[in-house]
Amino acid sequence: MAESELLSVHGLSKKFGRVITADDVTFDVHEGEAFGIVGPNGAGKSTLLNLIGGVIDPDAGRIEFGGRDITRLKAANRAKVGIARSFQIPRPFVDMTVFENVYVGSSFAGGTRGQHGYDRAYAALETTGLLSLAETPAGQLRLLDRKRLELARALATGPRLILLDEIAGGLTEKEIPPLIDTIRGLLASGVTVVWIEHIVHALVSVVDRLMCLAEGRILAIGDPHEVMRSPEVIEVYLGTTFDIGEGRAS
Amino acid sequence: MSVTLSDSTAANRARVQRSTRASLVGLVVSIIVVAALAYGPYAFLSKGNQQNLTTLFIYIILGTMWNLLAGYAGMVSIGQQAFIGIGAYGIVYAADILGLGLWIGLVLALVISGIVAYLVSFLAFRLSGGYFAIGTWVIAEVIYLITTQFDTLGAGAGISLTTFRGYKPEIRIAVVYWIALAAVVVAVAVTYLLLRSRLGAGFTAVRDDATAAATLGVNVTRSRRIAWVVAAMGCGLAGTLLAMTTLNVQPGSVFKIQWTAFMIFIVIIGGIGTIEGPIIGAIVFYALERYVGDVGFWYLVILGIIAIAMVLFLPKGLWGLISRGGRLQLFPTGLRLATPLATPLATTTSSPTSGTPPTTSAEDL
Ligand SMILES: Nc1ncnc2c1ncn2[C@@H]1O[C@H](COP(=O)(O)OP(=O)(O)O)[C@@H](O)[C@H]1O
Numbered sequence: 001m002a003e004s005e006l007l008s009v010h011g012l013s014k015k016f017g018r019v020i021t022a023d024d025v026t027f028d029v030h031e032g033e034a035f036g037i038v039g040p041n042g043a044g045k046s047t048l049l050n051l052i053g054g055v056i057d058p059d060a061g062r063i064e065f066g067g068r069d070i071t072r073l074k075a076a077n078r079a080k081v082g083i084a085r086s087f088q089i090p091r092p093f094v095d096m097t098v099f100e101n102v103y104v105g106s107s108f109a110g111g112t113r114g115q116h117g118y119d120r121a122y123a124a125l126e127t128t129g130l131l132s133l134a135e136t137p138a139g140q141l142r143l144l145d146r147k148r149l150e151l152a153r154a155l156a157t158g159p160r161l162i163l164l165d166e167i168a169g170g171l172t173e174k175e176i177p178p179l180i181d182t183i184r185g186l187l188a189s190g191v192t193v194v195w196i197e198h199i200v201h202a203l204v205s206v207v208d209r210l211m212c213l214a215e216g217r218i219l220a221i222g223d224p225h226e227v228m229r230s231p232e233v234i235e236v237y238l239g240t241t242f243d244i245g246e247g248r249a250s
Numbered sequence: 251m252s253v254t255l256s257d258s259t260a261a262n263r264a265r266v267q268r269s270t271r272a273s274l275v276g277l278v279v280s281i282i283v284v285a286a287l288a289y290g291p292y293a294f295l296s297k298g299n300q301q302n303l304t305t306l307f308i309y310i311i312l313g314t315m316w317n318l319l320a321g322y323a324g325m326v327s328i329g330q331q332a333f334i335g336i337g338a339y340g341i342v343y344a345a346d347i348l349g350l351g352l353w354i355g356l357v358l359a360l361v362i363s364g365i366v367a368y369l370v371s372f373l374a375f376r377l378s379g380g381y382f383a384i385g386t387w388v389i390a391e392v393i394y395l396i397t398t399q400f401d402t403l404g405a406g407a408g409i410s411l412t413t414f415r416g417y418k419p420e421i422r423i424a425v426v427y428w429i430a431l432a433a434v435v436v437a438v439a440v441t442y443l444l445l446r447s448r449l450g451a452g453f454t455a456v457r458d459d460a461t462a463a464a465t466l467g468v469n470v471t472r473s474r475r476i477a478w479v480v481a482a483m484g485c486g487l488a489g490t491l492l493a494m495t496t497l498n499v500q501p502g503s504v505f506k507i508q509w510t511a512f513m514i515f516i517v518i519i520g521g522i523g524t525i526e527g528p529i530i531g532a533i534v535f536y537a538l539e540r541y542v543g544d545v546g547f548w549y550l551v552i553l554g555i556i557a558i559a560m561v562l563f564l565p566k567g568l569w570g571l572i573s574r575g576g577r578l579q580l581f582p583t584g585l586r587l588a589t590p591l592a593t594p595l596a597t598t599t600s601s602p603t604s605g606t607p608p609t610t611s612a613e614d615l
């Protein structure tokens with residue numbers, strides 16, 4: 001597979017007061033790749049997605065998407081060029097229905113108005129299993145469905161790159177395989193995936209490469225199994241054991 | 251399972267319902283009522299009642315605008331009196347002082363309201379939440395003070411609108427009444443169509459979560475600015491009508507913060523976040539003013555108590571009660587999926603198509 005870079009992050013840094021959440025972070029994500037991110041709580045994983053999505057501005061560094069410098073681009077415009085995002089803590093539009101929530105994604109970032117926008121939104125609900133809740137106000141959803149809605153809205157934008165922040169967090173073992181199927185389906189349709197997840201076995205079964213962050217720095221990056229075996233990564237996860245599921249069918 | 255988001259395969263063509271039987275009834279009834287009101291001066295409306303209805307129309311416009319701003323776009327302004335004042339002074343300035351006459355004067359007053367709102371937004375939008383509210387008030391006070399500095403505008407002593415000079419009183423009253431009727435129809439229709447458009451979905455998305463809205467491609471500032479400018483022009487329109495009814499513009503009267511208090515009251519009583527609510531609220535407010543009477547301080551206290559009681563016990567207002575919690579919508583702004591189920595792919599548990607949200611949910615994600 002040709003390894004053209006879709007996303008390039010160069011020397012990205014961000015501090016909140018004295019808390020360093022990104023410290024000279026540099027990496028690339030290839031077109032069509034599944035790229036995983038792990039790291040302890042507070043490592044700066046969500047902040048990294050906020051920086052890539054344009055929700056917050058970096059103190060230093062550069063972000064390129066599809067060969068174009070997007071560092072100064074506003075979040076809404078990054079969404080329009082094809083960067084979609086699911087939030088770790090869901091952020092539904094509580095007084096809008098599930099369908100309306102998703103239509104915001106398909107009609108604004110996706111640029112598909114009217115019937116095309118409805119169809120795109122509908123397809124995203126179908127993919128995420130939310131169709132039966134389409135008419136429910138999003139504020140009434142339980143956590144799992146809120147997570148689905150995050151994914152559905154992101155899908156509806158018709159992204160080139162999708163940033164998933166702990167989308168499987170809180171799911172039961174039984175609920176994870178269908179999610180993995182959905183993500184594989186996305187990859188098969190050519191979407192590039194960056195996926196933060198604590199459920200390492202799920203992550204490792206899907207991603208091509210894995211990056212481990214701690215205190216805003218890259219500890220290791222590369223083959224998922226090698227990353228999880230590297231001493232630095234074991235060090236920060238000291239005391240935790242991983243089921244990285246090497247035996248799982250892929 | 252492979253996932254593709256093809257837009258228009260026959261299987262997943264979404265049927266979205268934008269009007270219902272209730273909304274058709276609403277439309278037909280509205281047309282009949284407006285037609286009857288338009289004919290009124292020839293038949294059944296006395297001069298006094300034309301003036302009363304003109305006042306009511308002004309209240310409906312004001313309530314609708316504050317509802318657009320706060321209820322839909324999530325921007326709580328307490329400075330809308332700024333634009334009432336600009337509209338009132340604007341028409342005097344354009345129609346009389348510049349000598350452009352009533353109609354061009356009216357249009358120009360609206361344009362001025364919009365331009366001032368646009369410029370002021372760059373200042374006001376630096377603030378958010380409570381600071382935004384206070385900021386709008388401060389801006390309104392500043393605009394008030396600036397207005398009173400100009401000798402051509404009466405320098406604080408007030409100024410008369412003379413463009414109706416030469417009209418017989420009964421003709422003038424009827425003309426102003428018709429203008430007010432047209433104004434309220436335009437104000438409500440523009441608001442309704444705006445909220446039904448994609449922009450309207452953007453307003454409510456920004457209101458509910460600006461960060462998420464931005465992430466989904468909504469230009470948050472632009473969206474807010476559009477709502478802000480439209481609401482300002484609506485309040486400016488109400489201001490021109492006030493000038494036409496009183497024929498004398500007093501700065502202390504058109505720029506008073508009570509206007510915003512009245513708008514909030516109208517919206518809360520009627521029901522925030524619906525098109526119907528402010529119309530009901532304006533009628534109630536008008537009736538209170540007429541039959542309880544504006545007794546100054548205590549009148550405001552009574553309004554305050556009623557508003558607080560409504561917020562606590564009937565947060566969706568009178569229209570929420572009448573519509574049984576939103577089930578009846580004469581002017582629906584949302585998107586209803588007509589056939590949310592019936593797909594071969596979905597293994598979702600069946601659920602009623604509307605009304606009660608299902609308690610169980612799909613097993614597949
Ligand atoms: N907007 C913010 N303001 C201040 N501190 C923040 C903000 N966002 C994140 N942080 C802090 O930055 C650190 C990294 O947070 P985060 O990126 O959410 O970590 P992770 O997702 O890896 O758990 C944490 O200490 C968090 O408290």
Ligand SMILES: [Mg+2]
Binds near residue numbers: 047165
């Ligand atoms: Mg996080």
